[in-house]
Amino acid sequence: MSDAPTPPQATQVPVERTHHGDTVVDPYEWLRDKESQEVLDHLHAENAYTEVVTADQQSLRDTFFAETKHRTVETDLSVPSRQGDWWYFTRTIEGEQHPVFCRVPAAPDDGGLAAWTPPEVEPGVALAGEETYFDTNAEAAKHPFYQLGGMTRDQAGHLLAYSEDTSGDEHHSLRFRDLSSGETLDEAVENVHGGPVLDPAGERAYYMVADAAWRPHQLWVHTVGTPAASDRMLLQIDDEQLWTGIETSADERELLIISGNAEYDESRLLDLTAPDAEPQLLISAARRLLHTVEPIELDGDGVLLITHNQSGANNALSLTSTAALRAQSEDEPLDLGTTVLPHEETVKLEGVAVTAAEVLVSSRRDTIESVQRLPLATLRAVRDGATPTPTSQLDGLRFDADLYTCFLASARYEAPLFRVAYTSWFTPPRIYDIPHPTSGEGSPEPILRRETPVHDVDLDAYRATRIWAPTDDVDASGAQVQIPVTVLHHRDVTPDSGNPTLIYGYGSYEISMDPSLQIASLSLLDRGIVVAVAHVRGGGELGRGWYEDGKKLAKPNTFRDFVTATDHLVTTGWADPERIAAWGGSAGGLLMGAVANMAPEKYVAIVAQVPFVDNLTSILDPDLPLSALEWEEWGNPITDEDVYWCMKSYSPYENVHDAAYPAIAAVTSLNDTRVLYVEPTKWVQRLREHQQGEAPIVFKIEMDGGHGGASGRYEAWKDRAWDYAFIAHHLGVAADAGR
Structure with a gap:
């Protein structure tokens, strides 16, 4: 290792934090200042270091990207959906990053099935009367980052309202387009949160505005054709634990307004047919x-x-x-x-x-x-x-x-x-x-x-198997708690104890890891790698109770379940105990950080994407984006001492210790408003300080991206190829080892 490059070392500036009689000294908190040139220089140095350290993985990256690109039908389309007198659909075009939104006139609606049978659309072949009403590629060409927050049309198909993010920080601009002429109107509303809702006639647009903590808390209405300065605020939600979203009712006559979190909601209705209508409260948050x-x-x-x-x-x-x-x-x-x-x-x-x-x-x-x-x-x-x-x-x-x-x-x-x-x-x-x-x-x-x-792939060559990993816990009925684990593998791979294995997990917010074809992962399966999905507590796969057993004071169950699933893959012969990697993002990145501290010896590599690894620091600061909203998921460590000590017991950043850590890649984006870049930045510094082995700790940051990384499908494929190459390299799998 003497010829290895030296990783960037951030200056240490001690900052104290005291809660519940516990004082913590954090030497890297200063890295939170993203406007600091010293911070930006450090981030660029991290990218340069990572590029050098992982240079020998480039062949794997190129191969994985090429295989994903080859298998994906690049010139593709969606099934048209009818709205009013038009069929709407999207096209994706080879070489283009983003979808193109199209429409074609529909036959009169007589209520029968024939009128609702979508036209046959072929890649690269225009339909009679087809119009392109929004080319995302043309809009994205003007910016280093581009992502739509949402779009909506009036019933007649005369007006399009859409919101766009051009930096990755989810601060959207609301714009309007005349679908008859194709012209974008001069009017715009800045700093909108998410996508808009149009009333059926296309006369008014409803949108949300976020507070300083990036919590959507105000509902506004904009009258099309008037300046944004004349927009009217209809509602403000002051409860810092409520996130507000809007959508139309099925018949599009009412606006549904739900302000909620993981444990309770507040509901309102607004009559969309009445221009001066006010939101009507149905069930208050006080009802819990x-x-x-x-x-x-x-x-x-x-x-x-x-x-x-x-x-x-x-x-x-x-x-x-x-x-x-x-x-x-x-x-x-x-x-x-x-x-x-x-x-x-x-x-x-x-x-x-x-x-x-x-x-x-x-x-x-x-x-x-x-x-x-x-x-x-x-x-x-x-x-x-x-x-x-x-x-x-x-x-x-x-x-x-x-x-x-x-x-x-x-x-x-x-x-x-x-x-x-x-x-x-x-x-x-x-x-x-x-x-x-x-x-x-x-x-x-x-x-x-x-x-x-899907191009040039025999999907019958792969298998999905469900196994159940027993834990030491019992549920309310007295039955043993077992963790569902999905095992994905090539049909030639058997549980013979010799398989390199990648195990993925998330386990938060009642989000379920549901079956779906992941084309990029076929490159791993073709090389004999077993890909396992651990459906750990904190997700929603087995109902609400499964989620509640993995949140707040029960959160450590999520991490123990992942380790239990790992051990069970070894016990059942699916995984070689010397060649197991782990991967997770966001709250799943917290999971990666926790298991790295709990059981570093079980993994040869870990990829943590936009990882929530300094979670206690973030949740202790209600002024940070989304922190107060997170109290319903993790508990409130500011007021609850038990929650504080529970979170401190598993916080990845605060529990790094002297150990032979596996190879770790932390991947993030500078403009992420959900998990701030500073969390993995600090985590990587502390990991390197305590690394007792020779495995590298690397940090990769997208300087123009948000929570989902860079914009565009090709960039997303490259990002996934980078992750998989890091994993395959440390599992000892070569680029040319495909079946």
Whole structure:
């Protein structure tokens, strides 16, 4: 190692932090000043060092990128979706980073299936009357970074409202385009959070504005054709633990406003047909109810479907009305009306979507997400006194695979069909249109509209296997807790204890790691690497309880589960104990940092992307972006001493110690507002101080990117190739070792 380059060493400037009688001295907190030239120089030096140290991985990177590029159909398209008198779809073009948004006129809507059968679109072949209404590549060419925050159109297809981020910091500009002329209007609204919502007539745009902590807290309305200075604020949410989002109701007559976090929500409705309407409170945050709201018209009456956790953690569905909710005093127990779908211990009710023909129910059972159908006749019967119907007894979509994902892609209120997306670990995404049942018929068969093509690969050559890693814990029923682990491998790979293995994990925010085809990972599988996904507690794969057992004071379960899953891969013969790598990002990056401290000897390499590794420092500062919102996930260490000591016990940055750490790559972006670049910057410095082995600790920072890295699909492929090359190199796998 004597010829190895010297890693950058940041100056140490001690800064004290004291909470609950505990004083911590942090020598690298000064690196938080991203305007400092000294900080920027240090970050550039880190990139230069990483480039030198990983130079011998370039062949792997080039190979992995080339294989992903070759297998991906670069000139591709989406299935057109109907809105009003137009079919809308996107094209991606070989050599271009971003999608091109197109549309073509639709035949008159007579309510039949024929009018809702999308036109056949071919790559590179324009349809009659096709228009390009937004070329993202042309917009992105003007900036080093470009990402759409969202776009929406009025019902008639005359106006487009969109928001764009040109730096990666998620500060968006709201702009408007006349779809008849193709001209972008002069008016704009700056510093918008996320995407806008247009009223059906395209006269008003509703948007959110964030506070200093980058929490969307104000709802504004902009009248198209007027200056932004005349915009009107409709709502301000002062509770620093609430994040506010907006969307239209299924019939587009109302704006749904949900202010919430991981544990409770506050809901409001705004009449989009009335220009001077004000938001109407339905259920306040004081109720501490986790819920969503869907307006529905039933026999001419406007009522509400409430998905909520009042009767159990896995949610139930109730039927009530706006008037009934607004008539209740905050001093009395909340009455949610009639139970339609009762709570079940084995099924997590995720939510519902309303159409004029039926209600579509999204649920999860045994880790699998799918869609069930709730007939309006059943809804009426329950309203009129019939026994509630469990979600598990509803008619659902059926697929042959054991491990798959099926979710609602779109459900236009007036359409005679709805659309779902289906995929599995080794099935490319499929789009199905499913007709609503008509009188006297059963459930119509799904209509396959498209399967995303994949070039030059035999997907039958791969296997997905589910194993369960036993823990020492028992659940509320007294049963042993077992961790689901998905094992992905080439069919020639068997559990013979000799396989290099990459294990991935996340385990936070009730986010599930659902099956989906990852083309880039095929390059690993082809080289005999086993890719395992550990569905650890803190995710949502096994219902709400699975999430709650991996948050706040129970957060250490997430880290122990990952190590348990690692050990089980060895015990079952899937993994060579001397060749295991780990990978995770954001909260999964926190997981990587925690297991690096807990069990560094079990891994030869770890990649931590945008890692939340100085989590205690961040959560202790409510002025930092999103910190106060995170208290519902991690607990509040400012006021709760138990939470403080729990977080300190696993904080990756604060628990680095003398150890032979594996090779570690921390990957981040300068303009990330969700996990600040300073966290991995500091972490890497401390890791190097305590590294007792010879494995390198490297740091790679995208200077023009955000939480998702650089913008554009080719840049994303290059980023993934970099990560996989680092992993494969340390697993001892060569670029030319493919099967």
